[in-house]
Amino acid sequence: MSHLSCIVESGSLSDTADLGQRIGEALQPGTLIGLVGTxxxxxxxxxQSIGRAIGIADGYVVSPTFTICVPHQGRLLLLHLDAYRINQPEEVDELxxxxxxxxxxxxxxEWSDRIEQYLRPLDLRIDITAPTEHTRELKFTSQSAKGDAIVAAVSSAP
Ligand SMILES: Nc1ncnc2c1ncn2[C@@H]1O[C@H](COP(=O)(O)OP(=O)(O)OP(=O)(O)O)[C@@H](O)[C@H]1O
Ligand SMILES: [Mg+2]
Known part of the structure; x- marks a missing residue:
């Protein structure tokens, strides 16, 4: 079965915040998202924008650079991982x-491509590139019905 994909351009931080809001509103329990980009x-x-959208209390998701997994409780429990920090794959299993x-x-x-073989198949992969200092291109590739719901939400008219 084929799933949805789309490309979204962000011209500013506020565009990215809006995008995070849409993703957060469409998020279903049990969704695994990979973010890939330099x-x-x-x-x-x-x-952080997705976290705000699901009502994470402090409205701010701390970068997990110094811990590999940071939990946040909002409408849903969000586990934020940075695979850049993972040296041993067993660390992923332990989670x-x-x-x-x-x-x-x-x-x-973040950096899900680095630990792909230790994760179950993603529901959604988002590849991000930065054409200029303030613009971003986000390519959404869904691999499940949960991922499709998010792609539909971000590609519908405002
Ligand atoms: N349109 C935009 N959308 C999102 N971020 C933007 C945009 N324009 C500029 N930026 C800037 O890009 C930077 C993104 O930093 P961020 O820490 O989120 O990147 P990252 O991909 O998580 O990096 P790392 O690989 O180090 O974890 C921020 O400084 C932010 O202000
Ligand atoms: Mg980061």
């Missing part, structure tokens, strides 16, 4: 992500 393309920034997903958590992984 340093400073905005993986953490987008995750028991599959069980957490089954329990309804949402998992967002």
């Amino acid at each position: 340093l400073g393309t905005g993986k953490t920034n987008l995750t 028991a992500l599959d069980e957490q997903l089954e329990d309804g958590a949402v998992v967002i992984v």
Whole structure:
């Protein structure tokens, strides 16, 4: 079965915030999202916007640079991982992500391409590039019905 994909341009931080809002509103329990893009393309920034949209209390998702997984409780439990920090794949296994997903958590992984073989198939992959200092191109590739719901939300008219 084929799934949805789309490309969204962001012209500013506020565009990326709007995008995060749409993603957060469409997020379903048990969704695994991978963010792929080089340093400073905005993986953490987008995750923060998604966090705000699901009502994470402090409205701010701390960059997980110094811990590999940071939990945040909003409408859903968000687990934010930075695979850049992971040296040993066993560290991923210890997080028991599959069980957490089954329990309804949402998992967002920065640099997910680095630990692909240790994750179950993604629901949604977002590849981010930075054509200029203030613009971003986000390519959404869904691999499930949960991913499709997000792609539909970000590609519909404002
Ligand atoms: N349109 C835009 N959308 C998102 N971020 C933008 C945009 N324009 C500029 N930026 C800037 O890009 C930077 C993105 O930083 P961020 O830490 O989110 O990147 P990252 O991909 O998580 O990096 P790392 O790989 O180091 O974790 C921020 O400084 C942000 O202000
Ligand atoms: Mg980051």
